[in-house]
Amino acid sequence: MVTRFTSIVRRFSLPRMDTHAALAALQWQIELGATEVIADKPLNRFNAPKAAAHAAVAPATTAPALADPVAEARHAADSAPDLESLRAAMAAFPHCELRKGARTLVFADGMPGARVMIVGEAPGRDEDRQGLPFVGRAGQLLDQMFTAIGLKRHAEEAPTAFYITNVLPWRPPENRDPTPEEIAMLLPFVQRHVALAAPDIVVPMGNISCQALLGQKGITRLRGTWREVLGRPALPMFHPAYLLRNPAAKRTAWHDLLELRSKLDGGTA
Numbered sequence: 534m535v536t537r538f539t540s541i542v543r544r545f546s547l548p549r550m551d552t553h554a555a556l557a558a559l560q561w562q563i564e565l566g567a568t569e570v571i572a573d574k575p576l577n578r579f580n581a582p583k584a585a586a587h588a589a590v591a592p593a594t595t596a597p598a599l600a601d602p603v604a605e606a607r608h609a610a611d612s613a614p615d616l617e618s619l620r621a622a623m624a625a626f627p628h629c630e631l632r633k634g635a636r637t638l639v640f641a642d643g644m645p646g647a648r649v650m651i652v653g654e655a656p657g658r659d660e661d662r663q664g665l666p667f668v669g670r671a672g673q674l675l676d677q678m679f680t681a682i683g684l685k686r687h688a689e690e691a692p693t694a695f696y697i698t699n700v701l702p703w704r705p706p707e708n709r710d711p712t713p714e715e716i717a718m719l720l721p722f723v724q725r726h727v728a729l730a731a732p733d734i735v736v737p738m739g740n741i742s743c744q745a746l747l748g749q750k751g752i753t754r755l756r757g758t759w760r761e762v763l764g765r766p767a768l769p770m771f772h773p774a775y776l777l778r779n780p781a782a783k784r785t786a787w788h789d790l791l792e793l794r795s796k797l798d799g800g801t802a
Contacts, residue, residue, distance in 0.1 A: 602628035602718045610725035616645055619729060623702055623722050629715060635703035637664040641726070643686045644694035648797060650732035651675075652723065654741035654772065655701035657708055666697045671773035678773065678786065682794040698726055700745045716745050727763050734796060735762045739772030757789045759796075768793055 609626060613619035620640045632638070639656040642665045651667075659669035667675050676686055679695055688694035700723055701711050723745060727735060737743045740752045746762045747769070749755060755769040770789045776782055 600628065603721065606718055607721040610721040613725060613729070616641070616726070616729050619722065619725055623719075626722075629703065629718055631701065631703035631705055631715065634706050636661045638702045639664055639666050639699060639704070640702060641696065641698040641730075642666050642668075643696040644688065644691055645696055645730050646691045647684075647688075647694040647696040647730075648692060648733040649679075649684060649695040649736060649793070650727060650730050650734070651695060651697045651736045651738055652727075652742045652746060653697065653699045654739045655699050655708075655711055656704040658704070660699075661704040666699050667773070670777060674773040674776060678790055681787075682790050696730055696732065698723070698730075700742055711741055716741070720745055724763060727765070732765065734793065735765050735767040736793070737762065737767060737769045739775065742772075743769050757785070757792060766796065768796070 605628065606626060609622040610619065613622050620638070623640065624638050626632075635656070639660050653666055656666060657669055657671075659672075660666055666672070675697075679685065684693060684695045686695060686697070700716060701719055702722070705711055705715075735746070737746045740750050743752060743755050744750045746767065747755070747760055752769060752771060752775075756771055758769070760767045760769065768789065770793075771782055771786050776786055
């Protein structure tokens with residue numbers, strides 16, 4: 534192998550010192566396990582055909598147009614005539630990378646047609662496993678909170694039931710906050726979900742939900758004040774997970790629940 538490589542090196546007419554350096558480099562490669570040279574003749578890549586070189590650097594002129602995930606989500610959501618169709622459209626939506634790391638799509642729970650619709654943020658570990666929103670510790674607290682004002686997740690009649698979904702149907706890795714791009718991509722599905730469920734009142738729970746539905750963040754400022762979401766009264770509230778971390782805020786949450794109960798009973802916002 535050394536003899537063959539020596540002949541190749543000499544064809545380049547390298548200076549004597551460079552030849553010795555090249556042979557020393559070859560010996561080092563042989564010690565590492567190299568057993569063959571690439572070719573018998575040197576290849577001068579500076580003499581590549583101009584047309585080929587031009588083709589290598591010329592910009593593509595027929596690249597396909599990039600997909601618009603938000604526009605596709607809007608079309609898919611608006612085309613869904615009912616909740617089952619909406620769920621199927623969300624499951625088939627290909628552009629959200631979160632679906633690749635999640636176990637299951639978390640669509641909704643409770644009674645469609647209930648007077649109150651809660652919109653949370655995103656599924657956590659327990660929700661991802663069971664395929665239902667608010668089933669962990671935060672979900673247990675949520676049920677206790679709404680039971681206290683006469684509303685149940687699985688009530689038999691709509692006036693005493695509530696309905697739940699999330700801004701995102703798939704769990705973000707490590708329960709991180711959704712990105713603005715993810716929120717914008719999936720918002721058309723949330724908006725269509727609200728329209729099909731047709732609640733009297735929407736309850737955005739937590740900062741992410743307020744960001745998506747109200748375009749605002751700062752739940753400590755927004756909570757307890759009536760807003761409007763998609764033409765419906767909306768009352769932002771603390772997320773139960775926040776209340777688990779900050780038990781002192783439960784007093785404020787109780788005030789908001791009473792405000793919601795008053796509105797359901799005919800009070801004014």
